[in-house]
Amino acid sequence: MTQLYGGCHCGNIKLEITLSDTLESYHPRACDCDFCRSHGAAYISDRNGAVKMTAARESDLRRHRQGSGIADFLICNNCGVLVAVSYQEEAALYMSINSRAVSAPDKFGDAEVTSPKQLSDAERVQRWKELWFSDTAINILQKR
Numbered sequence: 001m002t003q004l005y006g007g008c009h010c011g012n013i014k015l016e017i018t019l020s021d022t023l024e025s026y027h028p029r030a031c032d033c034d035f036c037r038s039h040g041a042a043y044i045s046d047r048n049g050a051v052k053m054t055a056a057r058e059s060d061l062r063r064h065r066q067g068s069g070i071a072d073f074l075i076c077n078n079c080g081v082l083v084a085v086s087y088q089e090e091a092a093l094y095m096s097i098n099s100r101a102v103s104a105p106d107k108f109g110d111a112e113v114t115s116p117k118q119l120s121d122a123e124r125v126q127r128w129k130e131l132w133f134s135d136t137a138i139n140i141l142q143k144r
């Protein structure tokens with residue numbers, strides 16, 4: 001198990017990540033859509049890991065929908081850093097983390113480019129469920 005920390009630039013959103021393998025074995029997936037490219041985002045996830053996100057206030061967490069509109073991009077409302085992407089299905093919250101928003105982004109394996117825009121929505125959801133963290137939690141310290 002590897003413990004990893006991260007979050008946005010200003011610190012309003014924090015991440016605690018547990019990975020089941022070593023950092024080098026994860027290859028951040030750089031999505032080639034315009035939105036992810038403009039954020040320089042490359043994602044990592046671990047079906048057997050866990051992620052806990054903590055936001056200082058409800059208003060710090062912006063949930064942005066784009067593209068197919070079925071996933072939420074989680075962005076800090078204060079500093080604008082894209083920290084993660086999530087997909088909710090009933091009680092289950094699946095999540096993938098922006099590898100550039102963690103404490104040791106250069107310790108991962110080589111990034112690879114993916115083209116999820118070529119998949120149908122159903123294929124995408126199936127892929128997320130297979131690859132993304134499913135042991136997830138979002139804690140809001142101050143609700144408002």
Ligand SMILES: [Zn+2]
Binds near residue numbers: 080
């Ligand atoms: Zn921030």
